[in-house]
Amino acid sequence: MNREQLTRMATGKGFIAALDQSGGSTPKALLQYGIPEDSYATDKEMFDLVHAMRTRIITSPAFTQAHILGAILFEDTMDRTIEGIPTSEYLWGKKGIVPFLKVDKGLADLAEGVQLMKPMPDLEPLLERAVEQGIFGTKMRSVIKEANPKGIKKIVEQQFEIAKVILKAGLVPIIEPEVDIHSMDKQASEKILKTEIAKHLALLNDEDRVMLKLSIPTEPNFYAELQKEEHMIRVVALSGGYPQNKANKLLAKNHGLIASFSRALTQDLHVDQSDEEFNKMLENSIKAIYEASIT
Template sequence: MNTEQLDRIHTGQGFIAALDQSGGSTPKALLQYGIKEDRYSGDEEMYAMVHGMRTRIIQSPAFNSEHILGAILFENTMDRFIDGQLTADYLWEQKGIVPFLKIDQGLAEPELGVQLMKPIPGLSDLLKRAVSKHIFGTKMRSVIHEANPEGIRQAVQQQFELARQIAASGLVPIIEPEVDILSKDKEASEQLLKRELVTQLSALEEGVKVMLKLSLPSEDDFYRELAADPHVVRIVALSGGYTQAEANEKLARQHGLIASFSRALSQGLSDQQTDEEFNSTLAASIQAIYEASIT
């Protein structure tokens, strides 16, 4: 584990950019960026297009370590290059931004009010590759739709079981049990989730470091006490489908919680924009998310 990077994530001012939409969400991410499906054919062309979009974001002068602590990539981006450097090396060496890797393979079908992660075949090999490519940490997402105590227990337990394996490989896992913002009993789910997080954190072995990525809570500062746990490096918030303005407004009321936004970060960016338009749109987004993160 890189101690300089750990210190930056633990104490730095700023937020984490989530550039990890992949698989089924890639065409949607490209469409949001103004690239229709008739402009590429097959996965290879699609991933080349999405890497072009990510490269444009990362190389923008607005995308800098003054505002951004880390960036979450997906596997295809980790394996590609920017200006002849592996993406993770470019992020850290040229930008001073800490690289993370999304490792989950998507969600299983809903059961007991939650969606667990699908199995991750070849996880130990992926973690070895991530270490060799200078990735600092990982991210994995499950989703809570209903306040079902057993479902929430299973979701959090699955996250922590994998987190131990990830930490043992020398990486810092971001544990993301997202609570659906449209859930009818979101607040009750958050109560159950926090209780389960406390239980699982207290059972972690000494020295294991994790991060938590959580939906913006219904009650302000609801997760604040978890930040004091010695195992927790940082708590970050996902935008979860809120617009950037809504997400920032809610985030600004959470002390010590910083953003890890994807859709809310790239909102308003387009392939058709000139570099000047693109950079100024991105700069405005980054500034607004940064200000909401440092409260």
């Protein structure tokens, strides 16, 4: 573990940019950016286009360590370069931004009110490559749709089981059991989730350090206890489908909770914008999310 990166993540001001759309979510990200699905015929063409979009974001003068602590990458992005430099190396070496890697393979079918993560048979080799690339930590997402105690228990158990593999590899896991913002019993799910997370945090080794990525809670500062837990580097919030303005307003009510936004970060960017327009729009977006993250 890079101690300088650890200190930055634990004490720095800013937020995490989620640039980790995978094969399933990339078409939506490109469409939001102004590139329809009929613009590409193969996965390679699709990933080339999304890498060009991410490169434009990362190389923008607005994308700096002044407001951004870390960036989450998709595996394909980690394996590519920016200006001839491996992406993770560019982020840390050129921008001072801590690189993370999305490691999950998507969601399983809904069962007991939740969607667990699909199996990850190649996780350990992927973690080895991540370490070689200078990645600091990982991110993995599962989703809670209903306040089903059995389902939520399984979600948290799976997350921490895989987190221990990631810790063993020398990386910091971002544990992401998202509660669907449209759930009719969102607040009830959050209560069950917090209890289950606390149980598993108490079982970690003294030296283990983890992060959480959670939906913005219904009750402001609901996760304050988890933020102070001895194993916790940082608790970050996902936008969950909220537009940026609403996500920022909700986030700002939670002291110490910082953003890790994806769609809400890039929602106003468009492929046809001039570099001046693009950079100004990105700058405005970054500053607004930053302000909501330092309350």
